[in-house]
Amino acid sequence: MSDKETPKEIIDAYRKQQVRSEKWPKRIFWGFVIIILMAAAGMIFWFTSEQKPTLSLAFLASKTPTPTQTLTPSPVPPTETPTLTFTEPPPTETPTPTLTPTASGPFIYTVEEGDNLYSIAERFDVEIMVLIETNRERLELDPANPIIKVGDEILVPPPGTELATATPLPEGMPAGTRIEYRVQSGDTLAVIAAEFNSTVEDIMDVNELEDPNAIFVGQVLVIRVNLVTPVPTATEAPPTPTPTP
Numbered sequence: 001m002s003d004k005e006t007p008k009e010i011i012d013a014y015r016k017q018q019v020r021s022e023k024w025p026k027r028i029f030w031g032f033v034i035i036i037l038m039a040a041a042g043m044i045f046w047f048t049s050e051q052k053p054t055l056s057l058a059f060l061a062s063k064t065p066t067p068t069q070t071l072t073p074s075p076v077p078p079t080e081t082p083t084l085t086f087t088e089p090p091p092t093e094t095p096t097p098t099l100t101p102t103a104s105g106p107f108i109y110t111v112e113e114g115d116n117l118y119s120i121a122e123r124f125d126v127e128i129m130v131l132i133e134t135n136r137e138r139l140e141l142d143p144a145n146p147i148i149k150v151g152d153e154i155l156v157p158p159p160g161t162e163l164a165t166a167t168p169l170p171e172g173m174p175a176g177t178r179i180e181y182r183v184q185s186g187d188t189l190a191v192i193a194a195e196f197n198s199t200v201e202d203i204m205d206v207n208e209l210e211d212p213n214a215i216f217v218g219q220v221l222v223i224r225v226n227l228v229t230p231v232p233t234a235t236e237a238p239p240t241p242t243p244t245p
Contacts, residue, residue: 106216111152125159133163133185134216161218175226178206183219188212196225 109120121128132146135154141147148154163185173179181192189200189212200212206222215221 106155106157106214106219108214109154109156111148111150111154113150115148115150117146117148120154120156124156126157126161127163130157130161130163130217134218137186137188138213155214155216157216157218161216163217173225176224177226179223179225181221181223183215183217183221185217187215187217189215192221192223196223197229198223198225198227202227 109124111120117131118128120126121131131154132141134157135141136146138155139148139152179196181196183192189203189209192198193200193203202224203209203221204212206224209215
């Protein structure tokens, strides 16, 4: 206490201090009341509002550390695996076999390298003996050892031709009568014409033959018989016996 303060000043100062002391509890009390009312108002607004306000607690969040950037190496592009393409080899061309035509009639075959009578007979489905007999006179073949050479022209008869057998001719047949005759081994058109009293020209005309030598064993010919008068065979007169004196 200062010596200059009077008792009245001291009492007034004390009273002011008392008044201040009494006002602080009231202020605190009313401060709490106001806070409670504000909180209550906020809760009512929260529950009654259709769109709920978002309560930001950012001030309570701890500071997010800045992530350290890690350099990730760029991925190496995968190496392309080459695709194996299998290419089929071109198809092998199958050689077309040469078909031997089936003979429907006699034809001439020229002998080639490597040919023989047996291979030709088998190739054209002809009996070997028929082939030999057909060409025996034409090629002057030896029946015991028939040999052909490259370039020879062989007359090939149709498949299935058989060796002919002699057919007896009835006697007294009218001139111009047609008969069928199967060519035999050793026959020629001249021999056949002489046998049946016909002519080579007539036989070729009737059978539409172009070559008189192009006939073969087993071939069937149409012959008109007795077209010419048979020439009598000359016979030698028996020797006249000489009288003995």
